[in-house]
Amino acid sequence: MLNKYARAFFTRVLTPFAALLIRLGVSPDAVTLVGTGGVVAGALIFYPQGEFFWGTVVITLFVFSDLIDGNMARQLGRSSRWGAFLDSTLDRVADSAIFGGLALWYAGRGDSLALCAIAIFCLASGQVVSYTKARGEAIGLPVDVNGLVERAERLVISLVACGLSGLHEFGVPGVEVLLPIALWVVAVGSAVTLGQRVVTVRRESAEADTIAQGGNG
Numbered sequence: 001m002l003n004k005y006a007r008a009f010f011t012r013v014l015t016p017f018a019a020l021l022i023r024l025g026v027s028p029d030a031v032t033l034v035g036t037g038g039v040v041a042g043a044l045i046f047y048p049q050g051e052f053f054w055g056t057v058v059i060t061l062f063v064f065s066d067l068i069d070g071n072m073a074r075q076l077g078r079s080s081r082w083g084a085f086l087d088s089t090l091d092r093v094a095d096s097a098i099f100g101g102l103a104l105w106y107a108g109r110g111d112s113l114a115l116c117a118i119a120i121f122c123l124a125s126g127q128v129v130s131y132t133k134a135r136g137e138a139i140g141l142p143v144d145v146n147g148l149v150e151r152a153e154r155l156v157i158s159l160v161a162c163g164l165s166g167l168h169e170f171g172v173p174g175v176e177v178l179l180p181i182a183l184w185v186v187a188v189g190s191a192v193t194l195g196q197r198v199v200t201v202r203r204e205s206a207e208a209d210t211i212a213q214g215g216n217g
Contacts, residue, residue, distance in 0.1 A: 010064065010067050011067055011070075011071055014064060014067055014068050014071055015071055015075075017068065018068050018071040018072045018075060019075060021068070021072060022072055022075060022076060026072075027072075028069040028070070028072040028073045028076070028078065028083060029069070029083065029086060031065050031068050031069040031072060032065060032066075032069045032083075032086055032087055032090055033090070034062075034065065035062045035063070035064070035065020035066060035068075035069070035090075035094075036062075036065070036090040036091075036093055036094050037062075038058065038059075038061065038062030038065070039059050039062045039063060039094040039097060039098070040093065040094060040097040041058070042055050042056075042058030042059040042062065043055065043059055043094075043097040043098045043100070043101035044097055044100065044101050044104075046058065046101070047098070047101030047102055047104065047105055047162070048101055048104035048105050048108065049105075049109075050105055050109055050110065051166065051169075052162040052163065052165045052166030052169075052179065053162075053163055053165075053166025053167060053169060053170070054166070055101070055162065055166070056159050056162045056163035056166060057163070059098065059159060060159060060163075063094075063155065063159075066087065066091065069083070069087060070083075070087065088130075088134075091130075091151065092127055092130065095123070095126050095127070095151065095154070095155070096123055096127070098155075098158060098159075099119050099120070099122045099123035099126070099158070100119075100123060102119040102122075102158075102162075102179075102183070103116050103119035103120050103123065106119060112180075115180055115183060118180075118183045118184060118187050119183055121187050121190075122154070122158075122183060122186045122187050122190060125187065125190035125191060125194060126151070126154055126190055128194055129147065129149075129150075129190055129193050129194050129197065130151070132194065132197040132198060132201065133197060136197070136200075136201040136204070139205075140208070141201060141204045141205060141208065142204065143197065143200060143201060143204065144200065144204070145196055145197055145200040147192070147193030147194075147196045147197055148189050148192045148193045148196065149186060149189030149190050149192070149193045150193065153186075153189065154186050154189075154190065157182050157185055157186055157189075158182055158183070158186055160182075161178045161179045161181070161182030161183075162179055162182075164178050165177075165178050165179040
């Protein structure tokens with residue numbers, strides 16, 4: 001849901017910046033690589049130490065590279081299969097770093113194996129949700145469903161909760177409970193989304209098989 005509306009808004013906002021990078025001779029692939037590196041560094045340096053506010057600030061700044069690189073490619077007329085593959089692959093790396101950093105916090109100073117397990121589930125389920133769509137499309141199915149919690153929702157819910165939880169360091173009371181709640185919301189939402197996509201692929205594959213058998217007959 002957020003993919004549809006947020007991407008359109010931020011694409012318009014970031015177009016001038018993308019144009020500036022093009023004039024400076026920066027390539028879309030370079031933006032993708034730097035953006036992913038920044039997200040990974042922010043997540044794995046700040047989050048395991050419980051520095052949720054500053055970690056989220058760093059991650060958020062680099063997350064926008066996911067919109068800038070595609071914008072640059074379109075302006076250059078260079079949209080390619082390689083660019084789409086690189087972008088999608090590194091998205092998975094960035095997502096893993098975010099939830100991996102949270103899992104490291106809860107496995108260490110955060111002192112909660114239950115929340116560590118939930119963070120790991122969020123990491124794994126996010127990868128599988130993406131895989132189900134990619135795999136369904138690879139076998140020729142449209143996978144005509146988005147689901148309750150896609151990547152944009154996972155990132156927004158998690159990063160907003162992390163950033164607000166980090167305000168605890170500045171004396172804001174009670175905000176530290178937001179991150180555990182967000183992790184549970186993402187975990188449940190991801191599980192529901194996975195179920196929606198599996199059901200959709202099963203239905204579409206049955207319909208495709210029926211059509212194919214009818215054609216053979």
